[in-house]
Amino acid sequence: MAISHRLQCRSILSALLCAAACGSPDGAANELVVEVWAHSGQEAERAVLEAQVDRFDQAHAPLRVELTLIPEGAYDEQVQSAALAGDLPDVLELDGPFVAAYAWQGHLLPLDALLPDSLLASLLPSIVEQGRYRDRLWALGSYDSGLGLFARRSALEAAGIPVPTSPPEAWKVDDLDAWMTRLAEADEDGAVLDLHLNYPGEWYTYAFAPAVRSAGGALLDVGELRAHGALDAPASVGAMAHIQRWIADGRVDPNVDDAAFVEGRVPLSWSGHWDFARYREAWGDDVVALPLPDFGEGTRTGQGSWVWAVTANASDAEASAAWIRFLLTEPEVEAMASANAAVPARISSAEASPLYGPQGALRILYEQLQGGFAVPRPRTPAYPIVTSAFQEAFDAVRSGQDVEATLTEAAEVVDQEIADNRGYPPTTGSR
Amino acid sequence: MSSVRRSGRAARILDAPLLLTLPALVGLLLFVGLPFALAVGMSFTNLRLGSPLPLEWVGLEQYTRLLGDETFRRALVNNAYFAAVIVPVQTALALAAALAVDGSFRGRGFARAAFFIPALFPMAMVAVVWELIYAPGAQGPLNAVGQALGVWMPRDFLRDPVLAMPSLMVLSVWQGMGLQMVILLAGLQAIPRDLYESARLDGAGAWSRFVHVTLPQLRNPLVFVVVITALLAFRLFDQVQILTRGGPGDATTTVMYEAVTAAFTRQQVGAASAMSVVFFCVVVLITALGRRAFRQEASTA
Numbered sequence: 001m002a003i004s005h006r007l008q009c010r011s012i013l014s015a016l017l018c019a020a021a022c023g024s025p026d027g028a029a030n031e032l033v034v035e036v037w038a039h040s041g042q043e044a045e046r047a048v049l050e051a052q053v054d055r056f057d058q059a060h061a062p063l064r065v066e067l068t069l070i071p072e073g074a075y076d077e078q079v080q081s082a083a084l085a086g087d088l089p090d091v092l093e094l095d096g097p098f099v100a101a102y103a104w105q106g107h108l109l110p111l112d113a114l115l116p117d118s119l120l121a122s123l124l125p126s127i128v129e130q131g132r133y134r135d136r137l138w139a140l141g142s143y144d145s146g147l148g149l150f151a152r153r154s155a156l157e158a159a160g161i162p163v164p165t166s167p168p169e170a171w172k173v174d175d176l177d178a179w180m181t182r183l184a185e186a187d188e189d190g191a192v193l194d195l196h197l198n199y200p201g202e203w204y205t206y207a208f209a210p211a212v213r214s215a216g217g218a219l220l221d222v223g224e225l226r227a228h229g230a231l232d233a234p235a236s237v238g239a240m241a242h243i244q245r246w247i248a249d250g251r252v253d254p255n256v257d258d259a260a261f262v263e264g265r266v267p268l269s270w271s272g273h274w275d276f277a278r279y280r281e282a283w284g285d286d287v288v289a290l291p292l293p294d295f296g297e298g299t300r301t302g303q304g305s306w307v308w309a310v311t312a313n314a315s316d317a318e319a320s321a322a323w324i325r326f327l328l329t330e331p332e333v334e335a336m337a338s339a340n341a342a343v344p345a346r347i348s349s350a351e352a353s354p355l356y357g358p359q360g361a362l363r364i365l366y367e368q369l370q371g372g373f374a375v376p377r378p379r380t381p382a383y384p385i386v387t388s389a390f391q392e393a394f395d396a397v398r399s400g401q402d403v404e405a406t407l408t409e410a411a412e413v414v415d416q417e418i419a420d421n422r423g424y425p426p427t428t429g430s431r
Numbered sequence: 432m433s434s435v436r437r438s439g440r441a442a443r444i445l446d447a448p449l450l451l452t453l454p455a456l457v458g459l460l461l462f463v464g465l466p467f468a469l470a471v472g473m474s475f476t477n478l479r480l481g482s483p484l485p486l487e488w489v490g491l492e493q494y495t496r497l498l499g500d501e502t503f504r505r506a507l508v509n510n511a512y513f514a515a516v517i518v519p520v521q522t523a524l525a526l527a528a529a530l531a532v533d534g535s536f537r538g539r540g541f542a543r544a545a546f547f548i549p550a551l552f553p554m555a556m557v558a559v560v561w562e563l564i565y566a567p568g569a570q571g572p573l574n575a576v577g578q579a580l581g582v583w584m585p586r587d588f589l590r591d592p593v594l595a596m597p598s599l600m601v602l603s604v605w606q607g608m609g610l611q612m613v614i615l616l617a618g619l620q621a622i623p624r625d626l627y628e629s630a631r632l633d634g635a636g637a638w639s640r641f642v643h644v645t646l647p648q649l650r651n652p653l654v655f656v657v658v659i660t661a662l663l664a665f666r667l668f669d670q671v672q673i674l675t676r677g678g679p680g681d682a683t684t685t686v687m688y689e690a691v692t693a694a695f696t697r698q699q700v701g702a703a704s705a706m707s708v709v710f711f712c713v714v715v716l717i718t719a720l721g722r723r724a725f726r727q728e729a730s731t732a
Contacts, residue, residue, distance in 0.1 A: 077695050080481055105481045200676060254587065256567055388696050392678075399590065399679035417697070420477060427483040 031062040034319050035089035037079065039306060040069040044339040052335065056326050063319050076384075083107050090314040091323055095202070096141060096304035097377040097387065100133040104381035106427055109310045110136040114321035119328060126303045126369045127345045130376045134426065139307035142327045143342035146273040146365025147207060147302040149290040152283055155267035159183055163288060166364065167373045170291035170299035173242060180251050183267055191253040193246060194260040194269040197398060204394040205377060205387040206302045207270060208243065213375045215239035215295035220378040220386050220414065225423055227386070227414035231393075232407040239295050240394070241403045248400060272302075273355075273365055277341055280361070289364050291373070301365075303374035305342060343369060381424045385417040467711060474704035481698060493705035503706065505681040506689045510713075513600065513685070514664035521604045521660055522653070525611035530645075532612075533619045543616075550609030554669040561602040562674055565589050589675050592682045599670045599683060607663065611656045618652030619645070651725070658721030662714060686710045 038049060046069065053065045068089065070078055076098060082088055083105070094102060102108050115137070120128055124144055131139040156163055161179045164170055171179065183192040196203060209219050217236030220227050230236065246252050253260040261269040262282040269275070270292070279287045291299040308327060310320040326332060330349055337344040343356055343366055350356045356366040368374055378386055393410040397403055418424070474494070477487045497503050532543045549557065564572050567587035574585040588598040622645065630640050646653075668687040671677055677684030677692075686706060694703035 080698070083481055101481075104483070106483050107481075254567055257570070385697055388692075395676075395678045396680050399592065401680055417699075420479075420699075421482065421484060425484075 031064045033064050033066050034323055035066050036091040037068050037089045038093040039072045039075045048335050048339040088311040088313040090320040092309050092311050093306050096130045096307050097383050099139045100379045101381040103133045103138045104424055107312055108138045112137050123345050124369055126374050133379055139309035141305040141307035142333050142336050142345045143305050145305050146343050149292055150269045150271050151288050152267045152286050153288045154286050164290050167291045167299050167368050170294045173293040173295045176293045190250050192266050193252050194255050194266045195252050198255045204391045210300040210302050211239045212236045214300040216297045222378050225418055227411035231411040237404045240397050244397050289362050301368045301374050382418050389413045470704040470707045474708050476701050478700040479698045493702050502681050506684045506686045510665050510685050514661050516600055517664045518660050521608050525608045526615055528612045529615040546612050547609040549606045557606045558670050558673040590679050592679050595675055595682045615652055618649045622648040654724045661717050
């Protein structure tokens with residue numbers, strides 16, 4: 001059968017990629033192997049995923065999952081090359097914003113018929129939204145991410161700064177300027193804010209697209225499929241210029257050692273849920289999560305996570321979907337959430353979570369996702385070029401270059417690519 | 432009889448060069464000629480990785496776009512800047528090092544190894560080590576040294592539009608000069624000792640012996656080193672990918688970096704092919720200039 005042949009072909013690659021993680025390719029004659037590729041995340045996530053494979057194999061015999069872990073650094077490049085070679089596995093993990101691109105390229109099968117509506121109804125709306133493209137559901141994740149402004153409560157209170165307790169109470173950005181000036185007076189070097197400038201790459205888009213949206217701008221007009229008039233609109237330019245001013249004024253710690261908040265150099269850190277454990281270890285209950293500042297149209301936050309999809313290459317779509325359904329059961333969602341401290345995809349699990357439940361320290365991040373404050377990154381096959389252009393633009397902006405010219409140039413790059421792809425007309429895969 | 436044998440030998444002599452170059456020619460065609468022909472072909476299309484759209488012939492579109500692409504022009508300029516500094520500096524340092532370790536003294540083996548070992552390190556490793564050395568803020572080793580000596584205030588070398596490229600140059604020279612040194616050292620040792628002896632008898636001092644004996648005798652290895660260094664300088668990629676990603680702005684982007692990001696980040700294989708073709712032409716030009724220098728040497732010898 002084709003599937004076993006592909007297994008043999010890939011065994012060398014698999015051995016290189018994950019000497020320890022993969023099972024042996026030979027097994028009982030009647031078992032049905034589901035090949036799964038996933039990104040090799042943090043140690044704890046990997047351990048949970050491997051345990052999940054074992055539990056799945058036991059509960060779903062004769063199905064058996066064959067897991068291949070691929071380093072996160074070049075994940076998308078490797079998967080794209082495999083797709084080109086027609087060598088995709090049955091189930092693929094991908095980064096949420098890339099779903100539309102994979103769907104448009106015809107690499108994925110729609111999940112609508114493979115998952116019960118009751119399952120979708122039990123998930124966070126943001127999780128279902130990020131997997132949709134052209135009215136079909138293509139992918140689901142078992143957790144979502146939360147983005148906010150982490151702060152030391154004691155530092156805010158000492159400076160007489162009010163502490164927002166819900167997304168609508170987010171600081172106006174001009175107030176944040178005033179608060180930072182006040183905090184800087186008590187600060188050794190005047191740098192009081194950490195923007196994680198040490199995370200080049202996707203972080204720039206994930207973290208700062210919400211600021212653009214909050215100002216009323218956008219990375220892309222998704223309806224018109226045009227960046228000109230969105231990315232270079234006055235609102236977008238204004239938001240980016242505001243951030244540039246913080247950096248130029250010396251309010252932002254470059255944070256090369258990734259320890260600005262932990263070491264107490266800054267009382268404010270623009271960051272994701274994944275940093276919370278570290279922050280709490282350093283500062284205990286003094287750490288508080290706040291919504292990102294309101295640039296004019298209310299606070300906005302990011303969202304998105306790794307998601308699971310069934311590929312067009314899957315030899316048995318139903319068996320492949322069984323793995324995704326298994327990962328979205330309550331115990332498995334909670335197992336993964338306890339390993340990576342992300343927001344559990346199931347509403348019931350989030351409500352019961354010590355972090356995101358009603359009394360949880362990160363409740364506000366969950367409220368943002370539930371309450372519609374989260375904006376998905378543009379769901380379009382153009383996303384890879386949108387994010388690459390935005391990252392480059394952000395890099396130029398933080399280095400002090402002219403904001404409007406930079407964003408105009410980025411918009412041109414995006415629009416050229418969209419034109420080259422003739423507006424991404426529906427193809428067999430995404431029709 | 433004898434004439435038959437002679438003509439047979441002549442035929443063999445004619446065939447031998449062809450026969451001997453055949454394996455090299457096949458390799459050249461297979462691994463250089465064919466991919467280049469493919470790249471030329473693809474550069475006239477809109478080919479992109481993974482696109483379900485049909486492939487289209489776009490003529491010279493990719494090239495006219497490159498002409499108008501400020502980033503690509505900047506990449507060419509950066510490559511030229513890098514080569515203009517690296518070639519003389521690295522060659523001079525390699526020559527100095529070769530002269531220094533040419534004599535016989537205690538610890539000569541150690542000195543040679545010390546200059547050569549960086550050349551054995553993969554550039555990725557060198558880049559990571561230098562990233563730590565360049566770390567911004569007062570804690571960065573280089574900044575700490577500069578501050579202790581009172582020479583400069585802490586700065587972010589790799590994110591400074593002016594300093595980023597020189598910072599890449601420093602580590603590139605450090606890593607690259609060992610190889611050039613070995614080539615020049617071999618050249619130095621091939622110079623007949625009696626030339627120096629007679630020069631000394633004629634009353635030539637150390638400097639005139641260097642200018643009138645060493646340099647002319649070292650001409651071929653020097654030309655070779657210069658050409659190779661120039662070609663490697665145009666291939667600049669690893670350091671950029673690991674340390675600066677072409678930034679800040681386009682301050683450190685290069686033709687190779689642009690081609691790789693076009694093909695693998697933006698999936699624009701057509702555009703990347705056009706860049707590769709332009710790159711190939713630049714490399715051919717440099718090689719041609721190098722060959723001309725070699726030929727002049729042959730005629731004056």
